Amino acid sequence: MARRSRTVQSRTAAGDAPEAEPSPPPDEPSTVEPGLGFEKWMGFLSSFVAPLTLVTALLFYFGYVSTREFFRYFGVDVDIIGLSTQEFVMRSPGALFIPVMVLMLLAAGAIVGHRVLRRRLGERPRTTQRRVIAAIAWTGIGFLLAGLVSAFLLPVLGDWVWGQLLTPLFLALGAGLTAYAASTVRALGGANVSRAVVVLLVLVMVAGTFWSTATVAQWWGLGQARSLASDLSTLPAVVLDTTERLYPGNDDISFQQLGDGPPAEGDAGAAATFGYRYFGLRLLAQGGGRLYLVPDAWSPDASTIVVPYDDVRVRFRFIPDADPPTS
Template sequence: MAEENMPAENAAPGRLERLVESGKAIIPPLTLLSALLFYFGYVSARAQYQYFGVDVDTIGLGTQDYVMRSPQPLLTPLLVFAAAGAGAVAAHAAVRRRIHAPASVRTVVRLRRLGRAGQVAGLAGLAGGLLLLLGYVFLRDWPLYGLVTPLLIGAGATLARSGAALRRLLRPPPGPATPLRRTATALLYLVVAVSAFWMTATVAQWSGRGLAMYEASRLDERPSVILDTKESLFLRSPGIQETKLPASEGQTFHYRYRHLRLLIHGKDRMFLVADKWSASNSTIIVPLDDSVRVQFQFQNQQP
């Protein structure tokens, strides 16, 4: 019974492979990979510097900078997806071995119950995720919304598809797949892909904010900066020391600021913060031109 159904089930991977090949012809894999790395690196960097009140677009980071920042936020999702994929492959192989081996009626009944349970659980999870999606206006401030919603939708769709496929394997050959079934399968794959993308973007955002909080707790490890300006900046951040320089002939800089740390260096400007984080701090944007004088102060052990 199971062996007669093999050709119909093996047709699906062939269609999927043709779909992937068509996608490769339209979007080269390297271009797609670069775009994904850029996007997740951008999401992480945006959340990181938003913590310090800075719009990442004002820094002037390039495409390479965002791509280089993407491995850290992508590490956890990649490990989770790899582990889930390996578990799914192992479970699929185990189920196929049970189907192809001489099986008793009790084993077939158990497999059918397993498929039915997976399908019901998947549809329940998918329904729960869609309800959360419809309630976005009321639940958008929930911290876990961006992770729980796509997780329910993606996991629910996967379980529903797996349960339905297992139940079809245990039936007599149903004949060739209908266009409606092929369309439903393609839409299901699309839902899973979008859910995985959404979850990864949420993790990237959390990673960026976590990195910002880590840096804020260790600002004393950032480069120390002494800033001289021609006019007073009227800084209000606690801890920043302003000193008026003594007047002298030819002196164009009249004010000196200490207890500053370099947050990040942009294309033509620096972003400075106080050396101790406070909720009332502000980030200072300093242009790299003759309007300021910058010194980097070091405190190391003697050689």
């Protein structure tokens, strides 16, 4: 034991100190993990969109928004027509074609841009990474501020039609850029950004996208109504018999008092039940036990006539085939 202790003391005296730890390497470009925040958030959102019930609910909502705007142009509240959920869903694709295609193209471009940016950032030093992320973050903050200002100005500038679309787009774009910058900082191990902040920004982006899509659906419904009003000949023509005199207030709608002249074929007993016959009407919609009729030509002073089934007699004349088959 004494000999062994002398050996240890001699080595210590001779200066045999333990090996020193290697010095840290100089500042090198940090590597970025390939599967970072953006794909995670895209997967997070797609997990909510996937269920069939949610997809059906979205189709119903956008179909309802566009249909409501369509019938409001003709002065009809869509809620009293009694359309079914399936009818609203069937009316939604036209309003969603453009927004869905644009969103898919933007998502594809964002995924490609994300991968390129992350690869380039991984090859740059920390200072360059901070500058790029700061530029993205401040751009997003700028869009957020523009969207907030526009949102507060919307009630004042009621005639500013484009504000109804630009406001949600600014909010969605700003929140998306800011959330991307925050998630990139977390992925690079920089400042400690709370995950709750990123989640809230993503929710703002989703809400802004939803809002802007609803605005496009409203414009679609209004455009369809104006297109139809310019040529109502595509609707079935209606001959209406009523027991009481109507006053539609439109010169395109003419009436005939039954019983004044010889009855037409098949109308021998009509004069006993119905006293008036109206021409120049088109069937806009039917539902809830009512007919919604519009004049042949729509004008600013035109209005929709609502009559119940039980009190009238209706004969339809549908559109003739413009290109009938040849025998």
